[in-house]
Amino acid sequence: MNTWKNGKKARDVMHEGVQCIGEHETLRIASQIMCDLGVGALPVCGDDDQLKGIITDRDIVVQCCAPGRDIDRTTAGELARGLVWVDADASLEEALFAMEQHHIKRLPVTEDQRPVGIISEADLAKELPDNKLAEFVHRVYALD
Template identity: 75%
Template sequence: MMHQGAECIGEHESLRRATQMMRDLSVGALPICGDDDRLKGIITDRDIVVKCCAEGKDLDQATAGELARGLVWVDGSSSVEEALEKMEQHQIKRLPVIENHRIVGMISEADLAKELPDNKLAEFVHRVYASA
């Protein structure tokens, strides 16, 4: 169900670079990978707006690693139910997929909308957005 081939932004790369990658890839979130090519967190377009732009920080000076948050992920062998449960438990809309300690994809709301039956999608949306 995941979108394969997620591209990482390096933890030392600027937030301006993150915004350019998001634009070019047509995504709203990027996994952040360290120098060791391991997942360090995830950054969203909203994170950049709220935690950088609104705070008056410089997009060219602030790094993705500074905003790294939420080291929540799912193993590539996990079931759809396990992924949904993790997303609901952590109230997240995007979930990195890891195999052999490397990111191999992301599960997003768009992926869920394509793959889940309407009743299961409605249940997921209710659980994730209910406390938002």
């Protein structure tokens, strides 16, 4: 585990105001939202507004478009993966550890199980010393 500490919480480094895609919405709608927002990932929320997973632009291409699935019939919930998240009050070190352990580049941040932000590699690049950023990148991209 990372022994580096800076005292910041997940809420201090996350992108705020994250927009969810409903689990029943199509991937076409998800891709349009990503395009409009200029983002590559969206949290997927259920009817209760609670986090169900996350989808990325790559997920849409690899799991829907490439195999010939219908982007207008496949839902965000069908592709939602990896219910990995941290609470907004978690330390930055906890967030970093979760991302490293699960080999993920984007981590939803929640309050009361509802998404309030996302931590990305770019956010970490602003916070981590170069040597810790290099360690993070190595661990996230390393194969198990």
